């Protein structure tokens with residue numbers, strides 16, 4: 001493969017799909033060498049096939065708001081690749097959602113799901129719907145309208161969506177209720193992230209954050225260092241940041257910053273249990289304002305409007321909110337402030353120039369598709385429990401999640417070890433994820 005040729009072709013076919021093109025290029029440059037050592041890949045045009053989704057559904061979602069006004073949104077499902085299993089990946093409800101964003105997320109999902117070593121294909125979906133400020137009834141009506149279209153294309157052995165930005169346990173409940181009514185079957189494998197008691201798995205809400213911190217712990221240990229006492233800056237205050245804050249605090253680290261679209265809260269003494277619980281209240285309020293934390297805990301949480309978490313001095317920085325949220329300037333500020341480790345928890349949370357800055361400064365950098373794979377891995381465990389009609393205890397799920405994250409970490413080291421002894425986790429994750437998918441595609445023929 002010649003990356004420039006493939007990229008030129010994709011740019012011509014998909015002009016303006018910036019995030020998708022960025023995600024593809026980031027992967028191709030790291031797998032180019034190993035790919036070219038396998039003439040069978042080139043012969044079967046594996047990469048040309050992998051960069052295009054199997055199919056994309058786009059549909060109108062019409063619903064009625066609390067004032068009785070008719071609203072229209074656009075819904076999507078990108079079924080990207082099913083070499084390893086039924087399509088699997090979250091649904092994102094956010095006003096910026098478009099085809100390019102969901103294609104980038106779906107492409108990343110293929111590699112991430114492959115890294116879990118579970119039988120999971122890659123997919124992603126969502127809508128340009130903004131949950132901010134919406135009532136519960138509006139959310140329910142939107143979810144039902146969304147499912148009117150999606151239900152025919154999902155199912156345990158076909159495609160199993162889950163949550164993502166703007167879609168949590170409550171939305172999955174409404175989506176599942178509508179699915180069940182339309183499909184006329186209680187097929188729990190059709191959606192994951194369900195609540196415990198009707199098919200959900202314990203630890204699923206915490207899983208992305210817990211898994212990320214398990215990965216970070218290994219990055220820290222690799223340097224002969226320990227988590228205890230480390231200062232961690234997190235962006236966001238949703239489910240993912242909540243899980244990460246919980247686990248990091250449990251391991252003796254100190255979460256010194258949380259941020260939102262409105263600014264950053266500095267937490268000089270670190271987050272405590274009450275603050276961690278309050279993150280859930282903030283998320284459920286759908287106000288999307290981190291300032292609420294400062295109002296609730298005066299003196300303990302200090303709010304600065306318009307600033308990011310990266311202005312706070314820390315040892316470990318973890319973007320947990322949105323793609324491209326960390327710029328080169330942010331990376332330079334973190335480096336100047338002495339950051340020692342960076343782990344992306346949000347998909348493609350760092351701009352390519354930010355990653356390059358960390359790598360040039362020899363700061364270990366963990367990429368999203370490996371660091372945040374614990375969420376989808378636990379969705380895979382949810383599917384296993386549903387299929388076997390069993391419920392694992394929280395420690396059982398947590399133990400399995402921990403093992404999966406350790407295995408992912410080990411694979412990243414195996415494929416990412418450099419001649420100078422450092423580890424390029426980005427390269428390791430991309431190669432390990434790619435090889436499993438490529439081998440399955442080869443075995444399944446030209447299709």
Ligand code: GLU
Pocket residue numbers: 088089090091160161162163164165192372373375376377379
């Ligand atoms: N949205 C999460 C992710 O990107 C979870 C997906 C899932 O559980 O299927 O991995």
